[in-house]
Amino acid sequence: MDPAEAAHVSETVAEKVLQYRRDASGWKICRESxxxxxxxxxSVEFPGNLYRGEGILCATPEEVWDCVKPAAGGLREKWDxxxxxxxxxxxxxxxxxxxxxxxxSAAMKxxxxxxxxxxxxxxxxxxxxxxxxxxxxxxxxxxxKPGFVRGFNHPCGCFCEPLPGEPNKTNLVxxxxxxxxxxxxxxxxxxFFPRSMTSFYANLQKAVKKFHD
Numbered sequence: 001m002d003p004a005e006a007a008h009v010s011e012t013v014a015e016k017v018l019q020y021r022r023d024a025s026g027w028k029i030c031r032e033s034x035x036x037x038x039x040x041x042x043s044v045e046f047p048g049n050l051y052r053g054e055g056i057l058c059a060t061p062e063e064v065w066d067c068v069k070p071a072a073g074g075l076r077e078k079w080d081x082x083x084x085x086x087x088x089x090x091x092x093x094x095x096x097x098x099x100x101x102x103x104x105s106a107a108m109k110x111x112x113x114x115x116x117x118x119x120x121x122x123x124x125x126x127x128x129x130x131x132x133x134x135x136x137x138x139x140x141x142x143x144x145k146p147g148f149v150r151g152f153n154h155p156c157g158c159f160c161e162p163l164p165g166e167p168n169k170t171n172l173v174x175x176x177x178x179x180x181x182x183x184x185x186x187x188x189x190x191x192f193f194p195r196s197m198t199s200f201y202a203n204l205q206k207a208v209k210k211f212h213d
Contacts, residue, residue, distance in 0.1 A: 001119070001137065006092050010121035014133040017157040020050065020175050027052060031194035036201040038194045045154035046179050048189070053174040053197040059208040061160040064170045065130045067207045068158060070099055070120045079207035082106070082196055084113070089142050095122040099134075100142050103151075107192050114180060115148040133157040152179040172201070 027039040036055035043050045057064050067075045072088045082103050090098040102115040118134040125131070136152040144150045154177040161171040176193060 114151040
């Protein structure tokens with residue numbers, strides 16, 4: 001992918017995800033569990049939903065980031081039950097890359113294995129927040145693979161935010177906006193995301209404790 005085009009697209013996506021973070025209107029809570037809140041509102045990107053998760057983790061933003069950052073051979077595929085592999089297809093700069101993520105079957109195998117090809121931008125803000133910002137792209141080195149349904153992530157990402165006065169805690173805000181493709185009943189999709197997002201937080205807290213204690 002052309003670096004200039006990639007930079008432009010990724011900055012546009014980062015601005016959208018930041019707007020999701022700032023805009024408190026229209027969210028409806030669909031699941032609350034162990035201090036994690038998941039809410040949704042209709043997506044303007046595709047005929048589906050934009051999901052927002054928020055919860056406090058007992059670790060510094062850098063420690064949390066180390067577990068979620070987009071890195072080949074990183075920690076994500078070691079702890080995230082929804083990631084079977086993560087690879088960098090093209091490294092554009094030290095904060096911008098194109099990745100392929102594969103996921104296992106889910107929802108009692110109603111959802112077959114998926115893969116996603118994304119342009120991912122890492123941003124650091126002045127207050128110490130670290131964010132990832134992603135959207136789906138096509139890449140010649142990553143055509144559809146046998147055994148996987150190609151899904152599409154619309155603008156999505158996460159914010160690892162420091163908590164004032166609590167240096168060893170992180171407010172993690174996540175946004176998922178995923179078209180799983182295939183012929184899935186909407187009810188399967190609607191129940192899958194809130195459940196998988198709450199387990200994401202629980203598994204991440206265990207991972208941070210395991211890898212950074």
